[in-house]
Amino acid sequence: MKDFESVLVTWLFDPTVAKIIFTVVGILVIYAGVKIMRRSFARRIKEPSTRYRAHKLIGFLGYIAALFFLVVVFNRQLGGLTIAFGVAGAGVAFALQEVIASLAGWLAISFGNYFKTGDRVLMGGVKGDVIDIGMLRTTIFEIGGWVNGDQYNGRVARVTNSAIFKEPMFNYSGDFPFLWDEIVIPIRHGSEVTVVNDILNAAASEVLGEFPRQAGITWEKLRSTYLLEAAQVAHSVSMTLDENWMTFTLRYVTDFKFRRSTKTKLFSQILTGIEAHKDVVSLATSSQEIDITRVPDLTVSQPSNAH
Incomplete structure (x- = not known):
């Protein structure tokens, strides 16, 4: 029993053991501090993205504090290994260059x-x-x-x-969380151009809502940071034509999260408008159409009887 007590006393008063115990206690204190700070910030910060960044930053600072604590505790032991660490560090840096690049990233x-x-x-x-x-x-x-x-x-x-x-x-959503998008509508020749423009403008005005105004405000804020020209955030309609049909393009701005739903609503409104004016507006198709408007007069001559 006395031998065990003497061994225990010797072990407890050993400098190396004392350092290990001190190190474990210090790491636990740092870990507890990180946990307490994360909970405290989570209660005070309501905005999710800010709370997330604070959570990650506290964790990173905890790692730095633990590393600094270990260096301070074992500074004498590490001092004699400086050259060895230098040589090993060069090899590790070469082998882990992708990891180092990711940390830099x-x-x-x-x-x-x-x-x-x-x-x-x-x-x-x-x-x-x-x-x-x-x-x-x-x-x-x-x-x-x-x-x-x-x-x-x-x-x-x-x-x-x-x-x-x-x-x-x-x-797609950082400083300017809006996107410009386009809808292309082929219209048959002979359709009323003014009516087509009215249909597209009416659809855009009804569907886009506050997107153009919000985009305009955000763009002006962006111009105070970057060298940008004034941008047209209001919708616009342009037209080109060839021998097949007239092509109308509706250009508009929308929130990056609602790109597909906005396009669906616009197509629905445009088709409804074309159907309401089908007597003067027709969609063009790539299929071949034969339009017979008048049957030509045919003259049949009777052969004369030769006597």
Whole structure:
């Protein structure tokens, strides 16, 4: 029994054991502090995206604090391994260059205003809504693919953050959460051009609602940050023609989340308007039509009887 007590006392007063215990306690204190701060910020911050960024930032600061704490505790042991760490670090840096690039990408995304959670982006060949930004990968809920239109297809993609350095990254909803879109309507020759214009303008005015006004306000704010010209956010109608038909194009601005539903409503209103004026407006088709308006006069001559 005395031997066990002496061993226990010796073990407890050993400097290495004391450092290990101190390290474990310190890490637990940092972990508890991170948990408390996250809960406190979660109660105070109501906006989801801001709360998410605060949650991630607190976690990152917790990792930094833990790393700094370990360096302070074991600084003497680490001092003698400086050269070894330098050589090993060069090899590790070469082997983990993709990981290091992803960490650099995470810093660029976090502090460079590339995008945030909730934005719709095209990154690394994947288009969708950002649902998480990690230190190595960005998680995207994909849209498109085998699904026509800007709709979710149910697939979750994880793209390395280093992708922002390798190819262009498109943000569809960051500073300007609106998109310009177009509808093309082929109209037969002989239709009333004025009536077609009225149908398209009426449909746009009814369906678009507040989108043009909101887009105009956002665009003016954007001009205070970037060197941009004034943009036409109100809808417009243009026309071209060839030997087959007249082509009317309705250009309009809409919220990036409602692109497909807006186009559906516009087509519905336009078809209703054309049907109401079918006596003067007709849709053109690529099929061949033969229109016989008059049967030519036929003269049949009787052969004369030769005697």
